[in-house]
Amino acid sequence: MNETHVIKRKTHEPEKFDPLKLHSSIVAACLAVRTLEGEAHTTAERVCQHVIDWLTTKSEVTSADVRRVAASHLANYHADAAYMYEHHPLIA
Amino acid sequence: MTNVSDALWPYVLAVVAGLFAHACLQLGVSMLTLLNSHAIGSGRAHAAVLRLSFSYSLGALAATVGLVIALTYIFTSLFPFYSTLEWTLLAGLIAGVGIAVLLFYYRRGKGTLLWLPRGFVEFASSRAKKTKNTVEAFSLGLMMVIAELPFLIAPIALTAAILSGQPSLERSIGIGAYSLAACLPLFSITALIGSGHKISTIQRWRENNKNFLQWSSGLTLILLSIYVFAINVWSAV
Numbered sequence: 001m002n003e004t005h006v007i008k009r010k011t012h013e014p015e016k017f018d019p020l021k022l023h024s025s026i027v028a029a030c031l032a033v034r035t036l037e038g039e040a041h042t043t044a045e046r047v048c049q050h051v052i053d054w055l056t057t058k059s060e061v062t063s064a065d066v067r068r069v070a071a072s073h074l075a076n077y078h079a080d081a082a083y084m085y086e087h088h089p090l091i092a
Numbered sequence: 093m094t095n096v097s098d099a100l101w102p103y104v105l106a107v108v109a110g111l112f113a114h115a116c117l118q119l120g121v122s123m124l125t126l127l128n129s130h131a132i133g134s135g136r137a138h139a140a141v142l143r144l145s146f147s148y149s150l151g152a153l154a155a156t157v158g159l160v161i162a163l164t165y166i167f168t169s170l171f172p173f174y175s176t177l178e179w180t181l182l183a184g185l186i187a188g189v190g191i192a193v194l195l196f197y198y199r200r201g202k203g204t205l206l207w208l209p210r211g212f213v214e215f216a217s218s219r220a221k222k223t224k225n226t227v228e229a230f231s232l233g234l235m236m237v238i239a240e241l242p243f244l245i246a247p248i249a250l251t252a253a254i255l256s257g258q259p260s261l262e263r264s265i266g267i268g269a270y271s272l273a274a275c276l277p278l279f280s281i282t283a284l285i286g287s288g289h290k291i292s293t294i295q296r297w298r299e300n301n302k303n304f305l306q307w308s309s310g311l312t313l314i315l316l317s318i319y320v321f322a323i324n325v326w327s328a329v
Binding site for chain 1: 119122123125126128129130132133134135201202203204205206208213214216217288290291292293295296299
């Protein structure tokens with residue numbers, strides 16, 4: 001996999017894509033809708049793999065792109081978690 | 093005694109309408125949703141999540157009680173008797189806030205983004221994320237009521253103005269009842285979370301009904317201002 005950089009929403013600075021960070025945010029979204037911990041980790045692994053596959057052809061993406069793509073794949077596994085994941089920055 | 097009660101009813105109605113508008117305002121609920129979302133998402137025990145949620149609601153209740161008491165005290169000290177000028181100013185404030193709710197309360201687009209500056213929301217969201225104990229949750233609840241003061245000032249000022257003319261027992265009951273009822277949405281969400289409801293269900297409901305809440309709150313305040321003006325100014329002319 002080539003090294004993909006993510007442009008952060010707040011700072012507009014590029015940052016190396018960190019699959020662990022994505023994994024923990026998806027686990028948190030799953031747990032927030034009361035998914036069992038094991039299922040949350042399995043779902044996060046699957047979604048991360050989809051996102052990594054999507055990133056293979058890209059050198060730079062925005063964090064909003066990553067969130068959108070991850071949410072669309074997460075929706076296939078857990079609609080409620082996908083809703084919370086996508087809408088978390090839009091709550092207040 | 094019957095005459096006094098009869099004379100009070102129009103004011104009780106005004107307080108209830110103000111209370112409804114107050115309860116429709118959503119900053120406290122937004123931050124409670126975020127707090128619960130972070131607390132449940134980080135794998136905290138159910139009892140710990142409930143403690144945080146309840147402390148947050150208590151903080152909001154304390155701030156509401158404090159604000160109503162402070163304004164009641166200020167009004168009692170400054171205006172022992174209300175003339176038509178004071179009621180006109182109060183009606184103007186309520187109408188202004190009602191129009192502001194209709195125009196600015198929610199930002200356009202998806203989600204339930206509120207009028208607040210984004211820097212403040214990011215600060216409050218990061219505080220919600222870092223909240224680990226009940227004292228922090230209590231302070232966050234308190235802070236959110238203060239942050240929403242530009243909108244809450246109208247129903248709270250009306251309640252304070254009406255309560256300032258009452259005997260101390262009725263005033264204390266009124267302050268307690270108003271504050272509890274105003275914080276009822278927060279305690280209801282805490283109860284829903286406690287009974288196992290998903291945070292996504294609550295947030296979906298909020299998003300689907302945000303226009304209804306905005307219009308109900310804004311229009312109630314505008315109608316309330318006309319009502320307050322009518323019963324205190326027109327009837328006095």
